[in-house]
Amino acid sequence: MKNKLLWPLLALVALLLLNLIVTPSFFALRMQDGHLYGGLVDVLKNGAPTLLIALGMTLVIATRGIDLSVGAVAAIAGAVTCVHIGTSGSASTAFAGMAIALVLCAVLGLWNGFLVAGLGIQPIIATLVLMTAGRGVAMLVTEGQIVTVNNTAYRQVGAGFVVLPVSILIALLVLGLVAFVTRRTALGMLIEAVGVNPEASRLAGVRSRTIIWTVYVFAAVCAGIAGLMISSNVSAADANNAGLWIEMDAILAVVIGGTSLAGGRYSLTGTLLGALIIQTLTTTVYTIGVAPEVTLVFKAIVVIAVCLVQAPKARAALSFRKVAVS
Amino acid sequence: MTESPPPVVEMRGISLAFPGVKALQDVDFRLFPGEVHALMGENGAGKSTLIKTLTGVHRPDTGQVVLAGDDVAFSSPGEAQHAGISTVYQEVNLCANLTVAENILLGREPRRFGGIDFPAMRRRAAEVLARIGVHIDPASSLGEHPIAVQQLVAIARAIAIDCRVLVLDEPTSSLDAGEVAELFRIMRVLRDEGVAILFVSHFLDQVYEISDRMTVLRNGTLVGEHLTADVDRRTLIAQMIGRDLGTLEAIEHAAEERQAQGPVLVAATGLGRRGAIEPFDLEIRAGQVVGLAGLLGSGRTELARLLFGADRADSGRLLVDGKPLRLRGPRSAIAAGIAFSSEDRKGEGLVADLSIRDNLVLAMQAARGWTRPLPRKTKDQLVDKYLKALDIRPANPDALVRTLSGGNQQKVLLARWLVTEPRLLILDEPTRGIDIGAKAQIQQLVTTLAAEGTAILFISAELEEVVRIADRIVVLRDRRKIAELDGSVTGVDEVVELIAGGATPEKVVS
């Protein structure tokens, strides 16, 4: 279990060291007006939405599922909140808007759960529906415009500071909450049981449908919070581009963190590491002065490398003949 | 049947070991041209391993395979097929989405101008089908046909190449009587053409009807080779199940001491499911051990699954404590105090990647729902108690279940259900594939539980074990309940007689 996290951890350390070599001040932290700034803080802040979505994704993947719709759901959350706020500057409107958005996200999660657990549709396809239609819905809400708002309360979510950026605090809070809930209640164990052996779990009386439903709702709510962060950070809702491809980043974070797409044992710490690796990678590409778009190449290399290291078949490549026989 | 032609296949001194299991030990096997040869044995006897050694899936550790006088060593099923050994498996291993003709000929299809010559392919497929008297449109897709026809298409594929040896591994398990007759007709046609047929079936009637010779295996060793006409069913069954599998004196006739039995706990009337088990009546009392006896495929597991709601019954009803209970799934059975330990430990029982602790509390936790976790202390106490009580090793609750030996895995599965304190415990093959010590412990446990008032439905392929433990014995044959006997006065011979199905007996109800 522990050594599973070794490779991601090494990758992260290597990336951070690379940054340190290129930018010696990378690890430096400074306080200004009671706000903490620095390279590491930036990594955390920019990585917060991915981390949030990856947390939800971890549980979904642990049940042998996948949720492609989270990016679209994030866009919907931002759109709904910004449209609700409109020109208002009051905090209560902002909170009402966010509440409406998150409830809506929960409903979208229920919808995904219904397709997967209720109708038994393959998760990739079931969530592809909302991935495609969701952006259309977000644009419907914003009527195709980029909706800008000017609301101090809303701005706090993505751009505010309480010593650390609020978005970091929210992401860590959710991480702590998930860790607490899954380990303190039986949710984590039942999720893993369903993911490892669905039939044995059914015969042991596990309500797998409820479990699956729960994780999709949770993933959608996480996506909603991430969507609020993204939109709040720029005080605008961009239905087209908010959270674009974030589902892929999240899936990568989960896989890099050592949770298998085949379901079963998952690691929240691994997901945290995975999300950090992806964000640090992006930052590193910036700092070493390559065009930011080229990050994708490095992402691809990291994914394949990590997957190969973890693939049992790559490890067993030497004793391949024996495996094939038995 | 004269023995004048030399055998087409001769396997000599075949041994094959998998990690931890000696699957075959020094087995000899002969197959003559123009005969139907039945390979007999219970689960784990080594039938399929022997077949797979012949068809190139496995390679033997020692011993030699001689095909028509030549030493052969196949390294893949493809090589064996080239040498004229075709195999038809229990599950139809064809592609339902392709046409019948493609399923018969794909891989050796006629070609023209680089592409497949479909008219020629259909013609050849029709010829092959005609040879075995099957008249279906070769251009229709395979999935449109019933399983029985698909099975015949699989045979057509097997004989489309010039095959000398045809291996039929339980081809009849999903066929009805008429379809079996059709299959046998085809088998006789092929036999008369000189094909050597190796046939595996769990239905004794079928074996006696079609086979000329049989080889019996038990626990990976050869028990005997006979002409079918020379051996009666009793002898055959006795050979298959063995008579002495480690005598466990302590449990001998424990049943007799347990006379005081409680009220009827579970009663099934006319419960059944098409294709699985015909409607049956069954009563189980508190503190009673009911044994299910019957060969593999007789409906043992299917009956148990109906009682647990793992499959839904399509007829009859179930009473628990005299009140009707509709089982919508395992959860409602568990709520009523029924527990089911599956014979398929890895597939349907344990969650291999979780720890002993998690597996132990899984059923209880599932019943409570995820929002009400078992307190850590209670959990530790339970785990501690059952690790000790069942002598599970290693006694480390954090060890992953897949690292345990078969016997310990079985104990973990048992413990999972004991934790829920069931009133009826259904044990499907709880002692299969585990060492003798663990076996004795589990048998001891069953009698102890019964003495404490738990009702137990005990399923085992080993008749001796069933007879020794059970207060009452329910005998199944061909997916039907055929008798119910008083366990304390019944001997193995009597049960064997029933399973062999000489005469349909009067129902003996205790």
Add this chain to the structure above:
Amino acid sequence: MTTLAQRVPSRFLPVLATVALFVLAFGVGSARYDGFASGQVIANLFIDNAFLIVLAAGMTFVILSGGIDLSVGSVVALSTMVTASGLQAGWPVPLVIVAVLLTGSTLGLLMGLVIHKFDIQPFIVTLAGMFLARGLCFLISVESVSIKDRTFRDVATAAIELPGGVTITYNVVIALLVVAAAMYVLHRTRFGRTVYAVGGSESSALLMGLPTTRVKVGVYVISGLCSSLAGLLFSLYMLSGYGLHAVGMELDAIAAVVIGGTLLAGGVGYVLGGLAGVLVLGTIQTLISFQGTLSSWWTKIVIGVLLLVFIAVQRTIVRR
């Protein structure tokens, strides 16, 4: 209706449903808008979606075999980039074409090998391929590169006159040739039939002694080849190479194939279904643009709903 259902094997029903949907959508358009029911509108459907038709053909192979290829949109972008920058550097057109097709099929081969040899899910491998191809675009150039080559522009703008005054481009001809070739390979060759067999039941295909390895790797090569060819067509259509071309086009291709009645579980479907799926998507876009008051995002919502409907229909077919 019953006679129709009896005469037509049930395996054709999903494709027929898609074709019916296309006819219906087109009929609605013709009834409501003047000038909708013209030959040129149909021709434009093909002209505007030629690259998508090619992508869908390649994707059909992958999905039939039970896999999925997320990289196709990025490979289209990479191909436009290689084309544009190659031409800019003064390479002759044939060399550019060969380079593009080689790039696409090599990438497909690599992905196929990783998927098969190391048993990693196609989803993840092709996701990495998607990132890689998109990143390589930007490695070549972050800016959009326009195509100024004469031959290329001539081919792009050349119109082929059909009877009735309808014109099409060479793109359409190529796309239809690809569909024809794909149909030939899938239905007339051992490779093609093995694609179906592997998608139907891989273990059975293996026991039947079919060349499963070649097929499992081969479908990704074909998909890569189709993607790069689609990239060439897209270059002709856009006359530029850009790393942000064809963003999300893999989803359009998957949607077209699914709407065309191909089972995502593999083993069931037709290239023509994918073609019909593309035409349905194209018609919906045309309808929405003719309507004028309906905004473009309705396209996405309608595609999502159609996906849902077809998946639901497939579920019931599979259950039966």
